Amino acid sequence: MRREPPRTLADYAPLAFPALMLIVFFIVPFSTMIAVSFFKRNPASFYTPDFVFDNYERFLSVFFGSVLAFSLMLAILVAVCCVAIAFPFTYLLTKCGRRTQTVWLVGLLSVLSLSEVIIGFSWSTLLSRTAGITNLLVAIGLMDQPVALLPSFGAVLTGMVYQALPYTILVLYPALVRLDPTLIEAARTLGASPPRAFFNVVTPALRNTIVATLIMVFVFALGSYLLPQILGRPSNWTLSVLITDQAIYQSNMPFAAAMAVFLVLISLALVGLTLLVGRREHAL
Amino acid sequence: MNSILKTSISRRGVLGAGVAAAGMLAMPSVLRAQDKSLKVGVYGGYFKKSFDSHIFPDFTKETGIAVESVAEPTGEAWLVQLEQAAKAGQAPADVSMMSQVATLKGQAAGLWQTLDTSKFKNYGDLLPRFVNKADDGTVYGIGAVAWYITLVTNTDVYKEAPTSWAAFWDKANADKLGLLALVSNSFLLEVTAKTFMAGTNALDTEEGLDKAFTKLAEVKPNVRLWYRDEAQFEQALKSGEIPMGQYYHDVTGLAIADGFPVRSTFPKEGGIQDSGSWVITRPSKKTEEAHVFIDYMSQPKIQGLMSRKVGTAPTLKRSVLDLTDEEFAAVSSEIEPIIPRYDLYVSKSDWLNQKWTEMIVG
Numbered sequence: 048m049r050r051e052p053p054r055t056l057a058d059y060a061p062l063a064f065p066a067l068m069l070i071v072f073f074i075v076p077f078s079t080m081i082a083v084s085f086f087k088r089n090p091a092s093f094y095t096p097d098f099v100f101d102n103y104e105r106f107l108s109v110f111f112g113s114v115l116a117f118s119l120m121l122a123i124l125v126a127v128c129c130v131a132i133a134f135p136f137t138y139l140l141t142k143c144g145r146r147t148q149t150v151w152l153v154g155l156l157s158v159l160s161l162s163e164v165i166i167g168f169s170w171s172t173l174l175s176r177t178a179g180i181t182n183l184l185v186a187i188g189l190m191d192q193p194v195a196l197l198p199s200f201g202a203v204l205t206g207m208v209y210q211a212l213p214y215t216i217l218v219l220y221p222a223l224v225r226l227d228p229t230l231i232e233a234a235r236t237l238g239a240s241p242p243r244a245f246f247n248v249v250t251p252a253l254r255n256t257i258v259a260t261l262i263m264v265f266v267f268a269l270g271s272y273l274l275p276q277i278l279g280r281p282s283n284w285t286l287s288v289l290i291t292d293q294a295i296y297q298s299n300m301p302f303a304a305a306m307a308v309f310l311v312l313i314s315l316a317l318v319g320l321t322l323l324v325g326r327r328e329h330a331l
Numbered sequence: 332m333n334s335i336l337k338t339s340i341s342r343r344g345v346l347g348a349g350v351a352a353a354g355m356l357a358m359p360s361v362l363r364a365q366d367k368s369l370k371v372g373v374y375g376g377y378f379k380k381s382f383d384s385h386i387f388p389d390f391t392k393e394t395g396i397a398v399e400s401v402a403e404p405t406g407e408a409w410l411v412q413l414e415q416a417a418k419a420g421q422a423p424a425d426v427s428m429m430s431q432v433a434t435l436k437g438q439a440a441g442l443w444q445t446l447d448t449s450k451f452k453n454y455g456d457l458l459p460r461f462v463n464k465a466d467d468g469t470v471y472g473i474g475a476v477a478w479y480i481t482l483v484t485n486t487d488v489y490k491e492a493p494t495s496w497a498a499f500w501d502k503a504n505a506d507k508l509g510l511l512a513l514v515s516n517s518f519l520l521e522v523t524a525k526t527f528m529a530g531t532n533a534l535d536t537e538e539g540l541d542k543a544f545t546k547l548a549e550v551k552p553n554v555r556l557w558y559r560d561e562a563q564f565e566q567a568l569k570s571g572e573i574p575m576g577q578y579y580h581d582v583t584g585l586a587i588a589d590g591f592p593v594r595s596t597f598p599k600e601g602g603i604q605d606s607g608s609w610v611i612t613r614p615s616k617k618t619e620e621a622h623v624f625i626d627y628m629s630q631p632k633i634q635g636l637m638s639r640k641v642g643t644a645p646t647l648k649r650s651v652l653d654l655t656d657e658e659f660a661a662v663s664s665e666i667e668p669i670i671p672r673y674d675l676y677v678s679k680s681d682w683l684n685q686k687w688t689e690m691i692v693g
Contacts (some may be wrong), residue, residue, distance in 0.1 A: 088681070093414055093440055110689055171563075177570045195572065198556065281512075281557055281692040287689065296513050297684055298407040298436065 077311075084304035094301050101306035111286075111306070115313065118269065118285040122314075125207045125268040126261045132208070133215035134257065139217075139251060141223045154219070155213040162211065167277035170206045171197060174278070203276040207271055211264050218263060218265050222256040258325050269314055286310055367398040369620045372409065372424030374607070375402030377582070378476070378641070385640040390627055396620050407433050410442075415440055417442055417614050424616040426624055428475045428607040431673040432680075433562070434463055437610060439677065444611040450622045452649060453629050459645040460670060463608050472608035473625050474646035476637065479580035479602040479668065480511075480518065486592040488574035496526045496598045498575065504553045508577030509564040512557035514687035515680070517577065518603045518671045523547045525600045525669050534672055546580055557691055568593055577603070581642035584661060588642040597664040604644065604668035638662045 087097035104109075119241055140151055161169075173179050174196035181193040196202055217239040230252060250257070272287040286306060294303035378662075379402050387398040401424045403409040408431040410484060416423050429437065437443055448454045448470050454462075461474025470618045481492055488507075499508060499522075511517035523543045524533045533539040555573050558564040565582065567573040569591040575641045580602060583595035609628065611621045627633060634645040644663040645652055652659070 092438075093411075110693070165550070168566075170565075171638060175567075175570070175572050177572045195555075275663050276559065284692060292513065292684075292688070295404075295408045295411075296515065297680060299681065300411070 059173075076297060079102065080304045082309055084308050085299050086301040086304075087300055088301045093298060102302045103309070105302060106305055106309055111289075114284070114286050114289060117287070118284075118287070118310070119313065119317070121203070121207070121275075122265045122268040122271075124204060125211055126264040128204070128208045129211050129215040129264045130219075130257060130261055133212055133219055133260075134250075135245070137216050137223050138218040141220070141226075147283070151215075155216055158213045159299065163271075163273045166206060166210050167274050170209070170274075171277055174202050174205075180315065197278050198280045200279065200283050203275050203283045206274040206278045207268055210271075211267055214267060215260055215264055218260050219256065222253055226252065255325070258321060262321060266314060266318070269310070354394045358504055367546060367620055368399060369426065369617050369624055370399045370401055370422070371624065372401045372403040372422045372427035374428060375404065378428075381641040385636065386628075386633065390624070394623055394627065396623060398624075402429060407436070409433070412438055413437070413612055414440060414442060417612060420614050422612045422615040424612065426609055427612055427616040428620045429449045429472070429610050430607055431463075431605070431671070432609045434472045434610055435673055435677045438463070439667060442610075442613055444613055444615070444618060444621075446470045446473065446611070446625070448623060451626045452512050453626075453630055453631065456647045456651045457629065458648055461606065461621045462610070463610075470608045473629060475607045475609040475628065476602060476641070477606035477646055478642075479597070479604055479644060479663065480577050481583070481595045481602040483568060483576055483578040483583050483593060483595050484566055485571045485574035486594050488571050489594040492596045493575075494596070494599055496522050496600050498598075499550050499553060501553075504575060506553065506555045507573065507575050508550070508554045509556040509558055509567060509573040510550075510554055510576075511558070511577060512559045512691070514604075514683050515676045518605070519547055519550075519577075519681075520544070520675075521593055521671050522577075522600070522603065523670050531669065531672050534675060535663070540675075540679075540686075544686055544690060551691065554691075556600070560647055581662065584642055597666050599666070601666045602664060604670055606644075606646070 063190045069188055083094070085098050085100070086094045086102075086329050087099050088101065140148055143151075176193050176195035179193065179196065181190055181196065184190040185193050226249065230248055231244050235241070239247065269285075270287055271285060272291055275283050275285045276288055287310075290303050290306045290310070291297045293306065365522075370660065371382075373382050379400055383400055387400060391397055403412075403424070407430075409427065412423060413427065414437070426449070434443075445465075445666065446469075451473065457474060462470055463472030464470055466647065482496060482498065484493060498504065510519065514520065520534060520540070520543045521531045523546050524531045524539070527546055528539065528543065534543060556564060556567065556576075561582070562577070564573065564576060564578060568576060568662075569586060571592070578595070580595045580597075583593055587594050587595075609625045611618060614623065629646065631647055631651045631653060634647050637643050638645055638652075638654055638661075639658060642662055645654070649659070
């Protein structure tokens with residue numbers, strides 16, 4: 048099929064609806080947020096329209112810097128874990144029969160129907176001392192007495208990886224299904240073992256997909272707010288938790304907006320950097 | 332329910348005038364209710380459910396004012412919504428139940444109407460702490476509901492009830508406590524001041540606050556969970572996963588009634604008494620009905636009913652109430668309560684919040 052570039056205004060018409068949605072539901076709210084982040088906070092009531100840098104100034108401290116660094120580190124770790132688990136899994140899944148694939152994909156889709164709250168509470172039960180998995184380990188004699196595995200950093204990471212994994216697999220799946228099987232056949236013919244073919248041929252061939260998936264999971268995990276609260280200690284709280292505290296409980300909208308703008312800018316910068324590095328390596 | 336009835340009327344109207352008339356005749360009470368109505372904001376969940384089933388139907392029967400109850404989030408989210416709506420001249424609710432800090436902040440922002448106290452029959456019987464007065468003496472809020480936050484324990488884990496808030500500081504309770512996560516809803520600074528510093532007046536100065544923060548930081552190793560969501564702690568308390576903490580006296584009472592191994596103790600320093608006030612938002616045009624509503628809610632009869640059915644502490648003085656000693660003890664205590672320093676959460680809110688967050692996160 049030959050694609051004609053759009054010429055007339057009517058050719059661009061199908062773009063109008065998505066563009067409108069983008070303006071109404073993204074550009075307008077985001078601009079409002081940027082504007083509010085410069086407003087003046089009045090602790091006794093709300094805020095007054097103004098143009099001050101107080102809110103950004105308050106954010107630039109060691110305390111908030113370390114919370115931001117922790118949030119970014121957590122999101123990166125979640126992204127890496129998800130892709131490390133999901134990529135080999137999806138690859139093996141595409142090698143399975145059609146029926147097996149369907150069953151797995153339906154199962155994964157059903158995990159997506161769980162809300163963050165349900166995931167959080169389920170994991171907090173699973174990792175608890177009174178009803179958790181350590182009771183099973185005690186029953187089979189591996190442990191002396193049940194222990195609580197939460198709140199801890201490990202619990203937060205587990206919960207977040209669990210939540211993001213179905214998305215990761217669903218994003219990787221189309222690319223892996225479409226992967227030319229002759230590539231692997233050629234590698235095998237030339238004497239590569241299956242793991243070697245996987246790491247030396249399949250993985251590099253899908254480099255861009257992997258990078259794109261990492262970025263997607265990173266952005267997805269960065270906004271996480273509930274799981275760090277349910278499964279973690281206060282030191283495992285992300286910046287999103289503090290933003291919510293300011294916005295909802297302190298009604299300090301300007302400061303919450305400033306923190307959110309900062310978070311968006313930093314994550315955009317990181318995504319940009321990743322793409323830039325990727326492109327440069329590609330050019331070599 | 333009311334909205335369903337209303338839509339059925341409008342559908343009949345489309346079908347034809349005769350049918351519409353028949354439909355209206357069949358529901359005269361709805362017609363009358365539509366003449367006078369009031370949107371009342373109450374905390375969503377347990378409070379709204381209790382009010383909808385025990386309080387509002389009788390109010391409508393007695394006054395002919397239909398109540399549409401609006402579920403509002405606790406904390407200051409509702410204040411933010413009311414404020415945004417007021418800027419557009421809208422009132423998402425005519426009367427709202429507001430937390431004390433939100434009531435003070437709303438007053439500072441000019442969000443509430445001044446109340447005419449001559450319309451409240453039992454105004455003189457209200458405990459002074461349940462009347463919100465502005466500096467010039469005008470009244471803008473009347474106590475709606477009051478509740479206690481007490482020292483709760485799991486009876487399987489703690490055979491003996493603790494007697495003092497000092498139990499939080501006991502090294503034997505390492506990693507066993509569930510405490511509220513925010514400075515402005517846990518009131519732990521007040522608890523610290525009352526337990527170790529001879530009263531909440533010690534928090535008047537910044538040195539006093541610093542001292543309270545330092546003392547409170549000693550509790551940190553004992554805290555397993557800093558909770559924002561009540562269900563999170565309640566479940567852990569019932570199972571014994573987190574066997575001690577601070578929690579709501581009324582909800583703990585419900586858990587005891589359901590047979591869970593928990594208890595609520597008024598420590599010798601007193602339980603923390605928090606409360607919500609009724610306020611009328613400025614854009615509301617239902618001032619008349621709203622006053623009738625607040626008057627109705629402040630009667631001894633209704634305060635008693637609420638203590639029995641909803642589990643709230645009464646806002647009126649004990650002598651005018653018809654509660655038995657046992658009923659009174661279920662919702663309140665003769666021990667002088669710890670009254671939170673709401674003024675601090677308005678005048679020093681950002682400073683306190685920053686210090687608090689750094690204390691628990693750091």
